[in-house]
Amino acid sequence: MHAFSRLVGGAFIGLCAFLAAALAQAQTDPLPSWNDTGPKAAIVAFVEKVTKAGSPDFVAEPDRIAVFDNDGTLWVEHPMYTQLAFALDRVKSEAPSHPEWKETQPFKAVLEDDMKTLAAGGEKGLVELIMATHAGMTSEEFQKIVTDWIATARDGRFKRPYTELVYQPMLELLAYLRANGFKTFIASGGGIEFMRPWTEKVYGVPAEQVIGSSIKTQFEMKDGTPTLFRLPEVNFIDDKAGKPSGINEQIGRRPIAAFGNSDGDLEMLQWTTLGSGNAGPRFGLIVHHNDAEREYAYDRNTEFGKLDEALDAAAVNNWTVVDMKTDWKTIFPFELK
Amino acid sequence: MHAFSRLVGGAFIGLCAFLAAALAQAQTDPLPSWNDTGPKAAIVAFVEKVTKAGSPDFVAEPDRIAVFDNDGTLWVEHPMYTQLAFALDRVKSEAPSHPEWKETQPFKAVLEDDMKTLAAGGEKGLVELIMATHAGMTSEEFQKIVTDWIATARDGRFKRPYTELVYQPMLELLAYLRANGFKTFIASGGGIEFMRPWTEKVYGVPAEQVIGSSIKTQFEMKDGTPTLFRLPEVNFIDDKAGKPSGINEQIGRRPIAAFGNSDGDLEMLQWTTLGSGNAGPRFGLIVHHNDAEREYAYDRNTEFGKLDEALDAAAVNNWTVVDMKTDWKTIFPFELK
Numbered sequence: 001m002h003a004f005s006r007l008v009g010g011a012f013i014g015l016c017a018f019l020a021a022a023l024a025q026a027q028t029d030p031l032p033s034w035n036d037t038g039p040k041a042a043i044v045a046f047v048e049k050v051t052k053a054g055s056p057d058f059v060a061e062p063d064r065i066a067v068f069d070n071d072g073t074l075w076v077e078h079p080m081y082t083q084l085a086f087a088l089d090r091v092k093s094e095a096p097s098h099p100e101w102k103e104t105q106p107f108k109a110v111l112e113d114d115m116k117t118l119a120a121g122g123e124k125g126l127v128e129l130i131m132a133t134h135a136g137m138t139s140e141e142f143q144k145i146v147t148d149w150i151a152t153a154r155d156g157r158f159k160r161p162y163t164e165l166v167y168q169p170m171l172e173l174l175a176y177l178r179a180n181g182f183k184t185f186i187a188s189g190g191g192i193e194f195m196r197p198w199t200e201k202v203y204g205v206p207a208e209q210v211i212g213s214s215i216k217t218q219f220e221m222k223d224g225t226p227t228l229f230r231l232p233e234v235n236f237i238d239d240k241a242g243k244p245s246g247i248n249e250q251i252g253r254r255p256i257a258a259f260g261n262s263d264g265d266l267e268m269l270q271w272t273t274l275g276s277g278n279a280g281p282r283f284g285l286i287v288h289h290n291d292a293e294r295e296y297a298y299d300r301n302t303e304f305g306k307l308d309e310a311l312d313a314a315a316v317n318n319w320t321v322v323d324m325k326t327d328w329k330t331i332f333p334f335e336l337k
Numbered sequence: 338m339h340a341f342s343r344l345v346g347g348a349f350i351g352l353c354a355f356l357a358a359a360l361a362q363a364q365t366d367p368l369p370s371w372n373d374t375g376p377k378a379a380i381v382a383f384v385e386k387v388t389k390a391g392s393p394d395f396v397a398e399p400d401r402i403a404v405f406d407n408d409g410t411l412w413v414e415h416p417m418y419t420q421l422a423f424a425l426d427r428v429k430s431e432a433p434s435h436p437e438w439k440e441t442q443p444f445k446a447v448l449e450d451d452m453k454t455l456a457a458g459g460e461k462g463l464v465e466l467i468m469a470t471h472a473g474m475t476s477e478e479f480q481k482i483v484t485d486w487i488a489t490a491r492d493g494r495f496k497r498p499y500t501e502l503v504y505q506p507m508l509e510l511l512a513y514l515r516a517n518g519f520k521t522f523i524a525s526g527g528g529i530e531f532m533r534p535w536t537e538k539v540y541g542v543p544a545e546q547v548i549g550s551s552i553k554t555q556f557e558m559k560d561g562t563p564t565l566f567r568l569p570e571v572n573f574i575d576d577k578a579g580k581p582s583g584i585n586e587q588i589g590r591r592p593i594a595a596f597g598n599s600d601g602d603l604e605m606l607q608w609t610t611l612g613s614g615n616a617g618p619r620f621g622l623i624v625h626h627n628d629a630e631r632e633y634a635y636d637r638n639t640e641f642g643k644l645d646e647a648l649d650a651a652a653v654n655n656w657t658v659v660d661m662k663t664d665w666k667t668i669f670p671f672e673l674k
Contacts, residue, residue: 225611228582
C-alpha cells in the first residue's frame with residue numbers, strides 16, 4: 001500500500017469513526033426535534049445536574065416532579081381553545097333536543113356561527129356554554145362524549161385530529177424527563193375530565209397525574225348503580241393563582257420544574273422556581289409562539305394564551321424561553337412521517 | 338446401617354424437608370400477620386386473579402387502583418380521631434397568644450379539659466377548633482407544625498407515637514398490593530395536609546396518592562417568595578358521598594379495590610365495587626373493630642367510626658369483613674419487636 005492509499009484509507013477510517021459517532025449521538029439524542037440552541041442545552045444541563053448521584057444538586061427521584069400547562073404548551077391553542085371548539089360542536093349536535101336555543105344567547109350565536117356576538121357575551125356567555133355542554137350527565141357519559149368527539153373532530157387549518165396537533169419537542173421532553181426518574185403532571189386551565197380520556201395515550205400522562213379545572217360532582221345510587229352526576233357548578237378553576245393551589249392540593253409537594261406558555265402559568269412558574277425556602281435546583285420554561293408559518297405567532301396581545309407579564313418575569317427570573325422558530329426543528333409529530 | 342437407623346434417618350430427612358417447606362412458605366407469606374381465615378384467602382384469591390395474565394379477570398397494571406380509608410382502617414381512631422387530639426394540643430400550645438380563648442367557647446372547654454362542654458358544642462364547635470388550629474399560616478408552616486407534633490405526641494392508652502398505632506396487617510396488605518402492581522391511595526375524611534407529612538414514611542403512600550379533606554389556600558407573592566396561605570374556609574370534605582367525588586377528582590379512574598371501616602366509607606365501597614357498567618373483578622373490605630383487649634370494640638353505636646349501614650351493605654354486596662379478633666394475628670408493628 002503506497003503512501004496515497006494509506007492516506008486515503010486513514011481518512012476513510014477517520015470519516016467512518018466520525019460518522020459512527022455522529023450516528024450514535026443522533027440515535028441517543030433524547031431531544032432530536034430540538035435544535036442545538038440554548039433551551040435544549042439548559043434542559044439537558046438541568047436534568048444531568050439533578051440526576052447526578054452525590055452532586056450537591058442531586059434531587060431524589062420522588063421529588064422530581066415536573067408540571068406542564070396543556071393549551072399552548074403541549075398542544076395548539078389557536079385560533080381557539082380545543083375545549084371551546086368541543087363546546088361549540090356539542091351545542092350544534094344537541095340543538096335538536098333544545099329548540100329554545102334557537103332564540104336564546106349565547107346558543108343562538110353558536111348555531112348561527114356568529115362569533116362576534118358570542119365574543120360580545122364575554123365570560124358569562126362562555127360559562128353558560130360550558131355548563132350546558134359539560135354538565136347534566138354522569139362522569140362516565142361525559143367521558144364517552146369526549147372520547148368520541150376527540151376521535152372524529154378535525155382542526156380547521158391543519159385538517160387533523162386535535163391530538164395530532166401536539167408539539168413533538170414537548171413529547172420528547174416529557175419522555176426524556178420520565179426516563180430520568182421524573183413524574184410528569186399536567187396542570188391546565190382546561191377541564192380535568194376533558195383531558196383525562198386521552199392524555200395517557202397522547203402524552204403518556206395517566207389520569208391521576210392530570211390537574212385541571214372542574215365542576216362539582218354528586219354521588220348517587222341509581223337502581224343499584226353508583227353514579228357521579230356532573231352539576232352545573234364550578235368546583236375549581238386551575239388557572240393563574242389557582243395553579244399553585246391545584247398543584248398543592250393534588251400533588252402535595254413542590255415541583256422542581258414547570259413548563260408553560262402564558263400569563264396563566266405565571267404563578268405556577270413562580271411557585272415552582274422562586275422563594276427563599278425553595279432550595280435546590282429549579283427549572284422554568286416558557287414556550288414563545290413566534291412561528292406563524294409552521295404554527296402561530298402571538299404573545300402580548302391575544303385573546304388566548306396571552307404572554308405578557310410572564311415574558312417579563314422570565315427575563316428577571318432566568319426562566320428559559322423557547323423561541324419556536326429557531327429552537328424547534330420539528331413542531332408536529334406528523335412532520336416526521 | 339441397619340434398618341432402625343435407616344428408618345430414623347429417613348424420618349429425619351422427611352422432617353427436614355417438611356420444615357424447609359414450612360419455612361419457605363413462612364418466608365414467602367406476604368401477609369404473615371393475618372390468620373389463615375376467610376379474609377386472607379379472599380385477598381390472595383383476588384390479587385392472584387387480577388394479576389394472572391391471559392385470565393378473563395386480568396386487570397392491566399395502570400387500572401390496579403386500591404383506595405384505603407385512614408382513621409380506623411390503617412390506624413387507631415379511638416378514643417378520638419388523632420387529628421382532633423392534634424387540634425386540642427394546638428389550642429393549648431397557642432393559648433398564650435390568644436388570651437381571649439380563656440373566656441370563649443369552644444376554646445375555654447379545651448383549656449379546661451371539659452370534654453362534656455366541648456361535645457355539647459357539636460360540629461359547629463369542632464369546625465371552629467379546626468379553623469383556629471389549621472388555618473392562618475402557610476402550607477409550609479402547617480407542614481412543619483404537623484411534622485413536629487406527630488414526632489412528639491403520644492397516645493393516652495398505648496403511650497406511643499400515633500404513627501406506631503397503625504395496623505400491621507394493613508401495612509402488609511399495602512405492600513402486598515404494591516408488589517403486585519397496584520397503586521395504593523388513601524381516601525380519608527381527615528385533612529389532606531395533616532396526613533401528607535408522614536404517610537410516605539409510615540404507609541409507603543406518597544403525598545400525591547393521598548386524598549383527604551381540605552381548606553382553601555390562596556397564592557401570594559410575599560417579598561419575592563411565593564406562599565400558599567391557608568384560609569379558614571372549607572374547600573372539600575372527603576367523607577361519605579364526598580369520597581367518590583374526591584377519588585374521581587384526584588385519581589380520575591375507578592378503583593378496583595376499596596378498604597374501609599365505617600359508614601363514612603359506604604359510598605367509596607359502592608363506587609368501587611357496584612354497578613352494571615363497572616365490569617371486572619372488584620374487591621371491598623371492611624375492618625370490624627371487635628377486639629377491646631388488643632385495640633377497641635365498636636360498631637353500630639359509636640361517635641367515631643360508626644359501622645352500621647356499611648356493615649349491612651357488606652352482607653348484601655359480598656364485601657369481606659375483617660373480624661379483628663380472629664382474623665388478625667398481630668395488630669400493631671410494635672408487637673413484633
